[in-house]
Amino acid sequence: MxxxxxxxxxxxxxxxxxxxxxxxxxxxxxxLLDGICPEAIDLLKDRQFSPELSRALRKMKPMRQVECVELMNSVNNLSVPYAEALLVATPENQLIAGRKPAKLAGLSAEQMSLMEREMGNLQVQYKLVEQTYGQDVLNLVIAKGFLSKLMENEAVRRFISKYQPDLVAEFEAIIATLALDQPHVSERVQASSK
Incomplete structure (x- = not known):
């Protein structure tokens, strides 16, 4: 404005x-937005953030700016320390020439390199989870409905109780689930996706 x-x-x-x-x-x-690419500005347009966030983003090339802003938006963390951590973890080839970020105190070059690789891996894994989340939730809802109908049938319930009694408690836990973020379900969903 x-x-x-x-x-x-x-x-x-x-x-x-x-x-x-x-x-x-x-x-x-x-x-505030000088040096920030239009795509990153568009991602930030409805968000409140510190002017220091722009300072960190300006040191990155446009594609990396967009990548970092998408990551910050997806985890709902537009804090300056998080932006600076992303900046430090940014490979040199994705930084604007001559704008190398300061190293974090107490980290060797090898540790920085490892942190850059790990950050890259985490971003790839996060995008994969983000892409499959909707399908995973849909599968859970379908499975919950199916198990609910299955366990309502007394003959099936008796059979499972007799031959696979440990499954009864698991099925009931899934049926009782109200949301995917409940601990007993999210742990099972993560375990089954491995």
Whole structure:
């Protein structure tokens, strides 16, 4: 809104006075998105974040900016420490030339390299889980309905109780599930996907 007002001819000093803020704050907000690619800006447009987040993103190439903003949005964490951790874990070839991030204190080059690889692996795994989550929930709902109908049949219930008694408790736990985030179900879903 500040940029739009300035584009329409309102002086930054007038804005600062109207908003009851320091002029330096208005000037910082004017340049908040300078150096951020349009795709990343679009992902951030409805979110509140610290101006320091932009500082970290500016040091990355556009594709990495988008990747990091998507990751931050998906875990609902737009904090500066998280952005800086992503920056430090960013491979050099995805950074703007000459803008190498400071190393974290106490980490060797080997540990940094390992952290970069692990961050890359985590991002790939997270995207895979994100892609299959809807299908997994649908499968759980279908399985829950099927098991519910199955266990309502007394003959089937007696048979399972006689020959596979441990399954009765498992089936009942699944049937009693209200959401995928309940511990006993999410652990089973994760175990079955391995």
């Amino acid at each position: 500040i940029c739009l007002a300035i584009e329409r001819g309102v002086a930054p000093e007038q804005l600062a006075k109207a908003l009851a803020v320091d002029i330096s704050s208005v000037r910082r907000k004017i340049g």
